[in-house]
Amino acid sequence: MKRFFLFLLIVPFLASCNDDDQCSLDDYMIDIATVENPNQATNFYFTLDDGERMWTAASELKYYRPKDGQRIIANYTILAERPASSTHGFDVRLNDAYEVLTKGIFNITPATQDSIGNDYISIRDMWIGSDYLNVEFEYPGYNKTHFINLVSDTSKTYTDGKVHLEFRHNDNGDYPNYFRWGIVSFNLRSLQTSPNGSIGLVIHTKEFNLGEETYNLTYKFGTNASMVKHQKISIKPERAIMQ
Secondary structure, three states: OOOEEEEOOHHHHHHOOOOOOOOOHHHOEEEEEEEEOOOOOOOOEEEEOOOOEEEEEEEOOOOOOOOOOOEEEEEEEEEEEOOOOOOOOEEEEEEEEEEEEEEOEEEOOHHHHHHHOOOOEEEEEEEEEOOEEEEEEEEEEOOOOEEEEEEEOOOOOOOOOOEEEEEEEEOOOOOOOEEEEEEEEEEOHHHOOOOOEEEEEEEEEEEOOOEEEEEEEEEEEOOOOOOOOOOEEEOOOOEOOEO
């Protein structure tokens, strides 16, 4: 099991513990994962990016029913390890969850250029985990919804044999009052060209202080995971308002 070192609503959760609880930092783990919940039930599976599958046998979020395919940063406590013959690796208690904006790749057309936008943004980190491109970012804003997309623009041609995609931001005319933090996961499965293999990705961005920037990544498919590295993400209180 690959562990992420993320910081997610730790203080509120610890404050909620009563005298009978064994609450300490060593009691739980925090990872990014994909939800398996076709019936939107309160008990569901989630799969870490290294392929480890978890079952939420208990939850501190009594009415939480995430959608199937939703990406989350999960704060969880392991209750029991399951035998090798089981459909999942561990029974866990879900302590908290931060829902990550989860989207596919948008095929842009001349008619949608304006609505997609191309405003500046700050990229804090970018990595591939499982079948998802994950981007941690910040933007200056106030109270309007910002639009975040990963765009394929077939009107542009490249000769390097790689798939070129654009990380686009539409600030919706928001007032730049203070920086907001966000994270988004883009499903890359539509790019798979064979049961096993890999492709090179070039992600184009438009960033404050950097201008037009590119990130070169490799998307490996046909395996349980294509984790590039462990991530350290500090979730800020000024969270992005986005879709």
